[in-house]
Amino acid sequence: MHIPDGFLDTKTAIATATISTVGISFAFRHLKKSITPQEVPLVGLAAAFVFVSQMLNFPIAAGTSGHFMGAGLLTVLLGPSAAIIVMSSVLVVQCFLFSDGGLTALGANIFNMAIAGSLVSYGVLKGIELINPNAKGKLIGTAVASWSATVVASILCAGELAWSNSVSWGAAFTAMANIHMIIGIAEGAIATIVLAGIWRARPEIIERAKSVSTIPPLGTKIIYILLIAIGIFLFFTPFISELPDGLEKVASTLGFDQNALSKPLIQSPFSEYQFSIFGSSALATISAGLIGLIIVYILSTILARMLISKIRS
Amino acid sequence: MRHDFLDRYSRQKSSIHNLPTPIKLLASFLIIIGTVTLPHKSWIFFGGIGLFLVIIVILSKLPIRFLFRRIIMLEPFVLGVSILTLFQTDGIILFSSIAIKSTISLLTMLILSNTTPFENILSLLKKIDTPELIVTILALFYRYLFVLIDEAEKMQRARSSRTFKPSLKNIWNSRIQLISELFIRSTERAERIYSAMRARGWS
Numbered sequence: 001m002h003i004p005d006g007f008l009d010t011k012t013a014i015a016t017a018t019i020s021t022v023g024i025s026f027a028f029r030h031l032k033k034s035i036t037p038q039e040v041p042l043v044g045l046a047a048a049f050v051f052v053s054q055m056l057n058f059p060i061a062a063g064t065s066g067h068f069m070g071a072g073l074l075t076v077l078l079g080p081s082a083a084i085i086v087m088s089s090v091l092v093v094q095c096f097l098f099s100d101g102g103l104t105a106l107g108a109n110i111f112n113m114a115i116a117g118s119l120v121s122y123g124v125l126k127g128i129e130l131i132n133p134n135a136k137g138k139l140i141g142t143a144v145a146s147w148s149a150t151v152v153a154s155i156l157c158a159g160e161l162a163w164s165n166s167v168s169w170g171a172a173f174t175a176m177a178n179i180h181m182i183i184g185i186a187e188g189a190i191a192t193i194v195l196a197g198i199w200r201a202r203p204e205i206i207e208r209a210k211s212v213s214t215i216p217p218l219g220t221k222i223i224y225i226l227l228i229a230i231g232i233f234l235f236f237t238p239f240i241s242e243l244p245d246g247l248e249k250v251a252s253t254l255g256f257d258q259n260a261l262s263k264p265l266i267q268s269p270f271s272e273y274q275f276s277i278f279g280s281s282a283l284a285t286i287s288a289g290l291i292g293l294i295i296v297y298i299l300s301t302i303l304a305r306m307l308i309s310k311i312r313s
Numbered sequence: 314m315r316h317d318f319l320d321r322y323s324r325q326k327s328s329i330h331n332l333p334t335p336i337k338l339l340a341s342f343l344i345i346i347g348t349v350t351l352p353h354k355s356w357i358f359f360g361g362i363g364l365f366l367v368i369i370v371i372l373s374k375l376p377i378r379f380l381f382r383r384i385i386m387l388e389p390f391v392l393g394v395s396i397l398t399l400f401q402t403d404g405i406i407l408f409s410s411i412a413i414k415s416t417i418s419l420l421t422m423l424i425l426s427n428t429t430p431f432e433n434i435l436s437l438l439k440k441i442d443t444p445e446l447i448v449t450i451l452a453l454f455y456r457y458l459f460v461l462i463d464e465a466e467k468m469q470r471a472r473s474s475r476t477f478k479p480s481l482k483n484i485w486n487s488r489i490q491l492i493s494e495l496f497i498r499s500t501e502r503a504e505r506i507y508s509a510m511r512a513r514g515w516s
Contacts (some may be wrong), residue, residue, distance in 0.1 A: 004394065005348070009350075041506040042499075048454050100387065158496075190489055193489045198497055244355070
């Protein structure tokens with residue numbers, strides 16, 4: 001999901017760099033106020049930890065492999081502001097030493113994976129904590145948060161590429177969102193099992209991590225919400241209405257007949273439901289996303305139930 | 314112990330290595346920003362910048378095979394995204410232009426990271442009044458990155474010497490365990506580092 005150089009145009013590069021700078025500076029202000037000297041090495045080591053975990057390949061099938069992102073897990077362990085700083089440092093070092101992710105795309109990569117990744121995770125975690133304020137809730141929260149962070153980051157990435165006119169929205173959205181809905185499940189499972197592993201071996205680490213993750217003050221919280229809103233406003237809403245259009249374009253360049261799209265081979269009740277009740281494609285996209293979220297929540301509950309007995313034993 | 318793949322050649326000597334860090338950083342940034350903002354189809358400029366970079370590579374005495382291998386390693390990321398550009402009118406031109414722009418930027422970053430030790434960048438950051446905390450975090454990150462890579466490799470070696478038939482499930486399980494063990498070891502090491510830092514007067 002690291003955008004290389006050359007894919008973003010000037011306006012997108014500048015817009016994302018500005019949002020990211022604001023995000024990082026607020027995260028840094030909050031971290032500086034809340035961090036104790038003891039935790040400074042932990043933040044540096046956490047960045048090295050994320051970097052090394054991202055180097056481990058998880059083989060999928062047919063020679064392809066993916067890697068762990070870690071924004072969700074970090075937010076659980078260190079809180080949103082520290083997670084933003086850690087993920088940003090990882091992205092900066094990856095850009096400089098590894099040439100993974102471009103220099104002009106650094107702002108976009110930081111916004112997608114560090115800022116949106118951590119803040120979406122934090123929001124989801126807090127939401128699930130309200131429903132489920134116990135250890136199991138934390139495990140479910142980790143899984144759903146990691147999935148949401150992955151999906152949101154991929155959609156933002158697609159929006160940025162489309163906004164730069166280098167990729168059509170239809171192609172980018174279908175490629176990125178669909179793949180990352182699946183990748184996100186793996187991300188969520190890995191993050192949750194890792195958290196459970198740490199919990200079982202060293203419960204005090206989870207307890208201590210709580211003290212690092214202080215709740216951001218109201219002002220910072222408002223800025224965080226604003227940043228996410230601006231990101232969604234810039235990189236998602238302009239394209240929502242274009243969704244079917246983009247899909248048709250992909251289909252026509254791939255050689256499908258235009259008529260084939262209007263008459264689906266299998267009349268699934270789901271597609272009927274999407275288009276007749278909601279009418280607009282925007283609502284259809286959002287409702288499809290929500291259904292995905294519910295499925296992931298159910299899967300996470302099953303996983304959490306399996307892991308919780310291991311932690312307690 | 315083969316973790317020097319990151320910036321293996323950054324501590325050599327050559328006329329490029331000896332240039333002051335700010336100049337190298339600024340030049341690289343200008344090349345990349347210039348290449349990226351150029352309109353598509355400005356092939357002559359791409360050729361010119363490409364030629365300039367080749368001269369820099371020769372002057373810096375970086376092994377061509379190493380650079381070539383690194384570019385091949387990173388190119389799938391570029392091509393993977395570029396393929397999406399083919400789904401529109403003029404896709405081929407856009408595709409080749411974006412692929413060339415990305416490759417030029419990649420080569421520039423590779424040359425920069427392999428001619429400039431990271432600590433030089435850190436001391437530059439310190440000079441331009443970056444907050445102390447950020448420099449400390451980045452310095453610790455870079456220093457212990459190699460230690461953690463070693464640790465992960467050790468664990469992986471131990472695992473693979475005990476696993477004769479690695480199935481997909483086996484690999485996933487061991488990698489996940491490795492990640493949680495790595496975090497535990499990171500926190501433990503962070504505690505020891507803190508004591509060591511305090512013992513040397515850090516506050």
